[in-house]
Amino acid sequence: MNFKSHLDKLEIFSRVGRIADELGLETYVVGGYVRDLVLNRPSKDIDFVCVGSGIALAKAVADSFQEHVPLSVFKNFGTANIRLEDWDVEFVGARRESYRHDSRKPIVEDGTLQEDQERRDFTINAMAISVNSHNYGELIDPFDGIGDIKKKIIRTPTDPIITFSDDPLRMMRAIRFATQLNFDIEPDTFLAIVHDAHRLQIISAERIIDELNKIILTAKPSYGFKLLFVSKLLHEFFPEMVELQGVDSVGDKSHKDNFYHTLQVLDNVSQVSDDLWLRWAAIMHDIAKPATKRFNQKVGWTFHGHEDKGSRMVPGIFRRMKLPMDERMKYVQKLVRLHLRPISLVSEKVTESAVRRLLFDAGNDIEDLMKLCRADITSKNNNKVQRFLANFDKVEEKMKEVEENDQVRNFQPPVSGEEIMALFGLKPSKVVGELKEEIKEAILEGQIQNNKAEAMDLLYKLAATKGLTTN
Structure with a gap:
């Protein structure tokens, strides 16, 4: 050259x-x-x-x-x-x-x-x-x-044990470069990472997360996470993800390995989006499965409520790992909480009410939520995957119809609390909140259209049942 x-x-x-x-x-x-x-x-x-x-x-x-x-x-x-x-x-x-x-x-x-x-x-x-x-x-x-x-190998210039002991962040960098460049780590160099993995404890969370985010933003981040797992580096800073690994069996009933499933979901998301925080949502979407895992003799292994518990775990993990405690964290939290909702619509007759509620709860993040849900369909049975994806197509078509008709994404109830208080001479109180909530529920259930006129008609009817009269 x-x-x-x-x-x-x-x-x-x-x-x-x-x-x-x-x-x-x-x-x-x-x-x-x-x-x-x-x-x-x-x-x-x-x-x-x-x-x-x-x-x-x-x-x-x-x-x-x-x-x-x-x-x-x-x-x-x-x-x-x-x-x-x-x-x-x-x-x-x-x-x-x-x-x-x-x-x-x-x-x-x-x-x-x-x-x-x-x-x-x-x-x-x-x-x-x-x-x-x-x-x-x-x-x-x-x-x-x-x-x-x-x-295509990553190797240290001198003794890797000394190199990594001197500066343990280099272990993260080795895996980051291997992932970015699609290189292998030379065997003696990798064994030194395994030997010195515990030394990562002296590195600040900010430096670790900087390298981790670079791994997450690569074309195939699963490669980096597998290296982090096998080297035991992941155990030092992300034990919740390590706990996803493994399969439990009772008789002939087993569950899938949620660690490798999560990596597949992450790779799937990475094929359709470069957004770091959508990729973090993929990493976190099943993070509470170990905590919610139960065995039922009739149905086998269950993880009921893992989406809600996972959403509650997000702030603590973000805080410890020095990830941003702002709207980006709330975005990840929201997607973790909602990631099963579209899947439930696939498995039953899609009702307009259920679609309205999903649009309302997801708001402007609905498209990202659907990317995550599509990525979450992993199976060795390709026919099963294609069947689920085809059903998601139907759900998204229904979303377009409902959105065009009702504009419920991020909607605010057409009647404000201030208007209710002024009309009926009320002070801030529980009854004002109840009236607003009932109007919102009526819109989401399709009982009235999302407009001021129908909302006001319903408000007067609801007020009458509560013995309220206008000033």
Whole structure:
């Protein structure tokens, strides 16, 4: 591969190389940019390493532009960053690191390029390309990262036990890269992850969830979750998901393995949506099955109420894992709570009343709910799957009809509580809430249309039964 011809396509490389020569700094583009260049993947991050002060090099590069270039300096880390249109360009001095056993914060000292490459997490991230004039475009690849890319393996540059013990987050990163790139993890490297899985305890939940979300956003996230499960990393931060694994049997009655079912649902959702939170809803939809599992001699294994209990479990899991405690959490909660509703409509005659209630409860998330429900149909019997999906088509057609006629999605009752109080001289009270609720129920049951006139007619009738008169 001709790296020089690629560097020539972007002016930043020759500019940094020229300034590095002037400052007498041995300088290289390193890490993810080089990896993605070899893999022919798009990248907007460029990392430069120099043997010397990365901050001094960054300042000189920023000053070399006629126009103002934003420069951010992080003295504590010895790094600096500049923004060039869509590019995020970082500069750092080559360094070597050592660690205490109880901390992932390294003791950092100036180092050579070789020492800097040795401290990198994986061989595919330890390649460097020179930008100095005397060897411009030359690849320095001491650990055969190119060979590992060709073999599609993730491997550490040095002893993996030391690599992961020094920085346990690298175990999550190994699985994330394997999932993103569809690579295998080299056997000794994977055994070291298994050996050091408990070390993940010293990593913050924020750092773990950042890597996990990147795994979830891959084309086939189930691969990453299987690696997390087998390595026992998943056990360290997501025990509720681990508990889904396994099959119980009594006589000839067994239930399916809910862990692998969940992974299939997640993959199915990933084929139709890139939305992270819809994918989280897929992960969480059966999370309460272990807690609700019961055996009934007549019907076998049951999980009654797992959708409601699962919905109640969502906030606690989100809080512990440092996921956002906002509308995104409530969205996941809602989809977990409602995920059986469309399936129940499939298994019985679809009534307009049931459809209205589903539209009302799901609101603008109805389309995502249906994606989740379609993804939830997993079976080795393809005819059964196709039959269920065909029934979902009927449900969605009915939804369109009801929505066009009644506009019940996210509707507010046509008569407000303030209007009721003004009409009948009431103060805020239980009876006002009851009147609003009865009007809402009448609309959802199809007894009246969702409009002001019919709602007011019903209100007067209901008020009369309660002995209320207008002012």
